Amino acid sequence: MELLLANVDPETDPVPAGWTAVGFVLSAPVRTVLAYAPDRQPHAVVPGEPPKALGPTEVNAALVDAVDRAGLAVWPGGWLHALPLAFGANRRTWQKDRIAKKGLHPTALRTLACLADAEDAEARGWLATALGRYADEAGTSPHVDDRLHEARDAADRVLRLLFTVRQGRTFENRGEGLDGGEVR
Numbered sequence: 001m002e003l004l005l006a007n008v009d010p011e012t013d014p015v016p017a018g019w020t021a022v023g024f025v026l027s028a029p030v031r032t033v034l035a036y037a038p039d040r041q042p043h044a045v046v047p048g049e050p051p052k053a054l055g056p057t058e059v060n061a062a063l064v065d066a067v068d069r070a071g072l073a074v075w076p077g078g079w080l081h082a083l084p085l086a087f088g089a090n091r092r093t094w095q096k097d098r099i100a101k102k103g104l105h106p107t108a109l110r111t112l113a114c115l116a117d118a119e120d121a122e123a124r125g126w127l128a129t130a131l132g133r134y135a136d137e138a139g140t141s142p143h144v145d146d147r148l149h150e151a152r153d154a155a156d157r158v159l160r161l162l163f164t165v166r167q168g169r170t171f172e173n174r175g176e177g178l179d180g181g182e183v184r
Contacts, residue, residue, distance in 0.1 A: 001058050002026040003066040005113035008033055015045050020106035023066065023113050025054075034059070036106035060103040064096045067104070070116035074125035086128035087111070088136060088144060131155060 008021035015021045015035040025032040025044050033045040034054075042059040043051040071079030084091045087108060092098055115124050131151045138154070139147025 001054075001062040003034055003059070003062045005066050005070040005109060005116060007114045007117040008035075013045070014047065016051065019043075019045075019051075020110050021045070022106055022109040036109075040103075040106060042103075056103060061100050063103060063109070064099050067094070067099055067109075067112065068096070070112050073116040073121045074112070074128075076122055079125075082125065082129045083112070085136070086125070086132035088132055 002025070003023055004026050005023040008015070008023065010021070013021065013031070013033045015033055016037075018038050019035045021033050021035040023034050025034050028044060028046075030046055035043050035045045035051070037043060037051075042054045042056060044054055045051045068079075071083055075082040080091065080094060083089075084094055089108070093104070115121060115128060118124055131148070134154055135144070135147040135151040139150045141147050141150065
């Protein structure tokens with residue numbers, strides 16, 4: 001079985017309500033969505049047909065390569081440390097032998113799929129890692145949702161600062177350095 005973690009458009013590839021679509025079964029003969037039922041059972045979903053349950057063992061084994069490809073799209077230098085930092089997850093959860101044995105939560109798969117399926121996947125990876133790290137290290141709330149809100153607010157403040165410094169002629173080459181001295 002070959003899988004591709006990708007953003008699934010619900011208009012083009014609908015899945016039953018409450019299910020989580022995480023990508024596609026590339027080895028299927030027709031366009032087939034990989035989706036998880038609320039009980040985390042993986043299914044192959046073909047429009048107009050009833051969903052077909054897939055064996056978790058086979059899906060989990062195929063997820064190892066799919067997660068690696070998606071992770072490298074987002075973090076080309078290596079994702080094993082960056083992804084758990086961004087997602088606030090235990091590194092052991094994302095190790096290949098663990099994925100092959102236990103799989104991953106559908107929400108984590110969908111999130112990785114959406115990050116990897118963007119034209120600016122690597123830049124989103126930097127952002128996800130920075131925001132996740134900020135939430136974990138600088139967030140003050142005991143609740144993860146509140147720490148993520150703190151990270152969003154901090155990112156907004158930093159963006160406003162960057163807009164200020166990047167507008168106008170602040171760093172255009174005018175023959176002087178930041179300290180007013182001559183640039184050589």
